[in-house]
Amino acid sequence: MANTWWELEILCEPALEDSIFWRLEDFGSRGTASESKGNSCLVKAYLPSFQTQLLDLAALSLWLRQDALCVGLSTPSLQWHLIDEEDWATSWKQYWHPQEIGDRFLINPAWLPLPESSDRLVIHLDPGVAFGTGNHATTQLCLESLEMRLSSVPQSFVASGGQSEPLVIADIGCGSGILSIGAVLLGAEKVYAVDTDPLAVQSTFSNRALNDISPERLIPAEGSVDMVKRLVSQPVDGIVCNILAHVIIELVPEMSAIAKPSTWAIFSGILLEQSAAVADALEKNGWVVATLWKRKEWCCLNVRRS
Ligand SMILES: C[S@@+](CC[C@H](N)C(=O)[O-])C[C@H]1O[C@@H](n2cnc3c(N)ncnc32)[C@H](O)[C@@H]1O
Structure with missing residues (x-):
């Protein structure tokens, strides 16, 4: 049937x-x-x-x-x-069209030709059944935060296939893999992309192929922070996590195990009125909120270790 x-x-x-x-x-x-x-x-x-x-x-x-x-x-x-x-x-x-996000990104649906003359970093995407088309304010805030965070990664690193300043990132709740792909395009050497939904992991695998990213640079896996802990040999340099506030609050204590003193993190999926509770959980677990970005009723916290 x-x-x-x-x-x-x-x-x-x-x-x-x-x-x-x-x-x-x-x-x-x-x-x-x-x-x-x-x-x-x-x-x-x-x-x-x-x-x-x-x-x-x-x-x-x-x-x-x-x-x-x-x-x-x-x-x-x-x-x-x-x-x-x-x-x-x-x-x-039929509802999904190419979309520019921040100063650097262009999200292009996999079934459409590439828009002509764009000097943006193109994320080709077929989200299938996973969340993460770039349409939602929280995804946009995360991509823009990644852009600000990673703009200092020398593009020579990207071109040379990673000879300097390797940067390892964990994407918790990867959905379609949109943030992981964005991080790779901005120069991250390796991204661990985890999601508790097996369909999201599948979608990240196919979007990795769609964007011609090598399996060594983007590693999708089913699970959550515990899975990243198992996969990495050392703490990561950055964490991006766009899940609902109550899930973030639950996951924050576990994140200390994959962080080092210089690790930064980007959290979204947080309604403005929930930001104080999330900031509180972060501060109790050794993070300092550096900036809070808002779009519609959503916000994105950019944090670093205290
Ligand atoms: C709002 S979507 C974000 C997708 C994508 N990262 C983006 O920014 O558009 C949240 C994702 O988190 C996943 N998720 C929910 N709870 C989780 C948990 N405890 N650990 C890991 N992933 C989780 C969901 O399956 C969903 O794919």
Whole structure:
């Protein structure tokens, strides 16, 4: 039998878009897209049907109503129907276009030709069912932070295949591998990319191939900080981690085991109102928050060891 997917269509007030997005991500959505519909926003999400029962969708509908009521906004409408895999791939892809991020990056969907005359670092991406198309504010904040962090890596290092200043990075919660690929393009010698979702790891493997990155420079693996600990022989130089705030708070104590006094880290997936709690957890574990960058209601913390 062909694989089928639930296509969810949620019509909401634009102010609810981000909270709906994260609710869907938590619920197991394998692709989310949004578009303006007059004064409203239409969010579409895709879930494999084997993973979700009708009852789950009814529960999701209730959560979305509650989330809206809590912030005094009108309740969103949720509709769902089944589509087959082929339609899913087409529906999802039509919303995704090349996108410039920061001063250096251009994210190019794998199925589109390269835009002409760009001097940007191109990340070719087919996220498949993983998170990380570059559309989300948190991914953008992480890529821009990497750009600032790694702009000092001499490009001669990139060209020479790594003769000077080797830089090893851990990408925790790699999704499509977008941040790992960005780090390699900026000159990192080696990136360990881990994710608890095996489909994300698979997606990072295929995006590594799509970007012609050698297996020695980008090492995807299923797991989390514990897996990086097993893979590395020495602490890493940098950590990038775009996961939800409560997961970051849980993982921070373990991260000390892969850090040294000069290690820096970039954390996102954090709502502005959660930043104090995350900063608190970081400081208790020997990190100092150097900068906080904001986009929409999200923030990104750039930290170093104290
Ligand atoms: C918001 S996505 C980030 C994807 C990509 N790094 C980006 O910036 O667009 C978060 C990813 O973290 C993964 N994840 C969730 N909890 C995790 C954990 N405890 N350890 C490692 N990965 C985790 C999820 O499976 C998901 O792929």
